Amino acid sequence: MEWIKLIGILIILVGFIFKFDTIAVVIIAAFTTALVSGISITEFFTLLGEAFVKNRIVTIFLLTLPMIGISERFGLRQQAVILIEKMKGLTTGRFITLYALIRQLAGLFGIRLSAQPQFVRPIVNPMAQAAANARYGKISEADEEIIKAKSAANENFANFFAQNTFAASAGVLLISGTLTSLGYEVQATSIVLVALIIAGISFVLIAIDNFLFDLKMDRKYGKKSSKGGQKS
Amino acid sequence: MTETINLILEFFYILIGLLLMMTAVRTFKDQTNPARIGTSLFWLLLGIIFAAGNYIPFLISGVLLTIMGALTLFKQVKVGKTARITEEEGQAGAQRIGSWIFFPAVALAAVAVGISYTPLGGQVGIGIASVVALLVAVFLTKASPKTVLDDTDRMIQAVGTVGILPQLLAALGVVFTVAGVGDVISNAISGFIPEGNRFIGVVAYCVGMALFTMIMGNAFAAFTVITAGIGIPFVIAQGGDPVIAGTLAMTAGFCGTLVTPMAANFNALPVALLEMKDPNGVIKAQAPTAGILLVIHIALMYFLAF
Numbered sequence: 001m002e003w004i005k006l007i008g009i010l011i012i013l014v015g016f017i018f019k020f021d022t023i024a025v026v027i028i029a030a031f032t033t034a035l036v037s038g039i040s041i042t043e044f045f046t047l048l049g050e051a052f053v054k055n056r057i058v059t060i061f062l063l064t065l066p067m068i069g070i071s072e073r074f075g076l077r078q079q080a081v082i083l084i085e086k087m088k089g090l091t092t093g094r095f096i097t098l099y100a101l102i103r104q105l106a107g108l109f110g111i112r113l114s115a116q117p118q119f120v121r122p123i124v125n126p127m128a129q130a131a132a133n134a135r136y137g138k139i140s141e142a143d144e145e146i147i148k149a150k151s152a153a154n155e156n157f158a159n160f161f162a163q164n165t166f167a168a169s170a171g172v173l174l175i176s177g178t179l180t181s182l183g184y185e186v187q188a189t190s191i192v193l194v195a196l197i198i199a200g201i202s203f204v205l206i207a208i209d210n211f212l213f214d215l216k217m218d219r220k221y222g223k224k225s226s227k228g229g230q231k232s
Numbered sequence: 233m234t235e236t237i238n239l240i241l242e243f244f245y246i247l248i249g250l251l252l253m254m255t256a257v258r259t260f261k262d263q264t265n266p267a268r269i270g271t272s273l274f275w276l277l278l279g280i281i282f283a284a285g286n287y288i289p290f291l292i293s294g295v296l297l298t299i300m301g302a303l304t305l306f307k308q309v310k311v312g313k314t315a316r317i318t319e320e321e322g323q324a325g326a327q328r329i330g331s332w333i334f335f336p337a338v339a340l341a342a343v344a345v346g347i348s349y350t351p352l353g354g355q356v357g358i359g360i361a362s363v364v365a366l367l368v369a370v371f372l373t374k375a376s377p378k379t380v381l382d383d384t385d386r387m388i389q390a391v392g393t394v395g396i397l398p399q400l401l402a403a404l405g406v407v408f409t410v411a412g413v414g415d416v417i418s419n420a421i422s423g424f425i426p427e428g429n430r431f432i433g434v435v436a437y438c439v440g441m442a443l444f445t446m447i448m449g450n451a452f453a454a455f456t457v458i459t460a461g462i463g464i465p466f467v468i469a470q471g472g473d474p475v476i477a478g479t480l481a482m483t484a485g486f487c488g489t490l491v492t493p494m495a496a497n498f499n500a501l502p503v504a505l506l507e508m509k510d511p512n513g514v515i516k517a518q519a520p521t522a523g524i525l526l527v528i529h530i531a532l533m534y535f536l537a538f
Contacts, residue, residue: 002416008408009447016493022500022511023393024305026400027298030407037411042291047410049294051403053285057241057355058399058497061505062248063362065391067336067369069383073317074373075325079333082326111345114358116498118344121505122337145508149517152502153490156514157521159498160486164479170452175478178456182464184474194479194536201528205521 008033061117068122080126085134092131092217093210096150099124100158100206104199107162110169115155125151136221143217150213154206161202164195233351240352242286244359249283252276254381255388262312270308274300275388278396297400304393311389315382325373332372340365394504394511398496405449405494414453417444418461425466433466434477434534441481442488442526449494451485458485472537480537484529490522491515 008029015025027048034044068076084090099119106113113119128151132139164171167188172195179186256275265271277296285293303309325333340361347357370380388395408414421444425436440462444454459481467477489495492515499514510516 002412002419005411005413005416008404008411008413012404012493016512019511021301021305021307022397022493023400024301026397026404027301030404031298033411033413034407039411044407045294045298046289046291047294047407048297048403049281049285049290049292051406052297052399053281053290053293055399055402055406056245056248056282056285058402059248059282059396060241060244060355060358060362061501062251062388062391062395063244063359064340064365065387066251066380066384067340067362067366069387070366070369070373070375070380071333071336073321073325073379073383074329074333074375075322075327076333076337078319078322078326079329079331083331113341113345114497115341116502117505118337118341120502123334125506145510145513146517148502148506148508149513152506152514153517153521155502156490156498156518160489161483161525164482171482174452174455175482178459179474179478182460184468186475186478190475191479194476195483197532198480198483198529202525205524209521 004036005033007036061114064117068117071122076122077126077130080123081130081133084127084130090131091135091214092128092147092150093212093214095128095131096124096154097207097210099151100154100210101203103155103158104162104165104203107159107169107199108165110166113159115159116152120151120155124155132217135223136217139217139221143220146213150210154210157202157206162195162199165192165199167192237352237356240356240359244356245285246283249279249281251384251388252279252282255279255385258385259312259389265310265312267308267310268312270303270306271310271312274303274309274393300396309393311392314386314389315379317383317386329372335372336365336369339368390507391504394500397500397504401449401494401496401500405453408448414444414448414457417447418457421458422461422465425462427466428470430467430470430472430538431534433462433470434472434537435530437463437467437477437481438484438526438530438533441485445485445488446492446494449489449492449496451482451489454485454488455482467533467537470538472533476537477533480529480533484526484533487522487526487529490518 011025011029011032030048031044039047103115125148128147129144132147163169172188172191175191176186176188252275256272256279259265259268259275260272262268277300281293281296343361343364344357347360348354421440425432440458441454444458445451448454459478463477463481468474489498493499502514503511
């Protein structure tokens with residue numbers, strides 16, 4: 001019964017769907033998977049501890065928090081609002097699309113970023129929120145959540161679907177390496193051409209999605225004419 | 233070089249450990265927190281794992297981590313009283329500093345990217361860049377050391393327990409690999425597909441990449457397994473162009489990354505960083521686009537590769 005090894009995936013699924021405490025769910029999933037696969041309890045704790053300690057790099061973003069914390073105290077969000085209000089006609093959707101374009105270009109030039117902590121929290125989300133506030137005034141908390149999610153999502157879209165347009169990116173090297181080792185000689189440059197198609201298509205989808213979001217927000221809150229115009 | 237890199241990284245881990253222990257001490261002193269002891273213990277244990285993880289047996293770290301899981305399971309970890317920031321303070325700061333307030337964040341990215349091109353690499357880059365950006369921010373805002381610590385504690389507590397989820401899921405991936413979960417899945421998928429049908433082969437390759445990526449949380453790990461198990465026999469051996477099929481398969485896998493909680497770096501991390509209410513909020517925002525893109529991948533591979 002090899003299938004029993006999949007029990008951990010089931011636990012994760014159920015746990016995430018029913019929103020049980022995520023940390024406990026993950027540990028229980030790991031524990032159960034280990035037990036049904038013949039790993040002893042002490043072996044499990046050693047394995048878990050080793051895997052967690054060896055992956056501390058994943059949590060290095062904690063080091064960025066002090067800087068973000070004081071930047072926020074001394075007006076990061078307020079200044080984002082001031083800047084966005086100066087740029088008339090810059091809606092939330094257009095701003096996020098612009099960010100996605102810049103992010104895709106960064107990918108094209110091979111610039112690797114962990115941009116969720118570096119850009120999305122300190123800059124993209126505050127500006128996207130500010131663009132909505134400048135256009136509609138106060139928006140509902142649910143819509144603030146949606147803008148947060150969109151800021152993070154567009155970073156992921158632009159990062160994922162443009163990163164293989166750079167010939168020396170990890171993805172391109174893995175594709176050519178894997179195919180070559182399986183007996184198909186493949187050039188990195190020809191991979192880039194195919195990747196460009198996907199990058200282009202994904203950008204069109206992103207732009208349409210963000211455009212539709214602007215329309216939806218306009219309908220919901222009514223367009224407030226830009227600053228200096230007649231408000232209400 | 234690798235040794236130097238590891239030494240520098242170890243220094244940063246110890247630094248993170250100390251910051252976490254600071255939050256532990258502050259929480260312990262905070263009488264208003266209804267789960268004072270549990271919360272303090274959670275941050276203390278995490279701090280120990282970060283600072284001393286390489287110097288104590290892995291068995292101990294595993295046990296400590298499990299205790300942390302028990303604390304969150306029984307709701308013994310709560311955000312306590314942290315330093316507040318007021319709207320007035322922000323307004324005054326914006327008045328005084330203006331757009332220079334973005335400079336530390338830009339410096340963080342610039343220094344990190346710059347160092348990623350040196351032999352030190354991107355991981356050390358983020359660490360060094362964080363310290364540089366903090367110094368720039370302190371210089372710019374004239375924040376006192378106490379304010380820096382106050383705000384660090386506030387940010388750590390705001391990110392909260394979810395912050396360790398990406399790392400924990402990475403550890404889960406290791407346990408899955410050791411247990412052989414991946415082999416079970418790839419055997420199962422390749423057993424289902426009839427040979428000789430190009431379209432079904434393409435669908436299996438793309439969907440297989442997406443599904444396997446969802447389970448492993450990582451398209452790179454999926455690519456080797458699924459390309460060898462499905463891509464080669466069912467698409468490329470049927471006459472599909474290897475460059476087109478392989479390249480599209482990789483990004484088809486990324487469609488899976490967009491909808492899995494296992495890819496915590498991309499989906500759970502922003503939830504923590506942006507202090508979102510819904511733990512699946514980012515995934516929900518990504519799911520429609522991911523679905524459309526997966527269908528486009530299948531169509532492109534079918535029409536371009538043959």
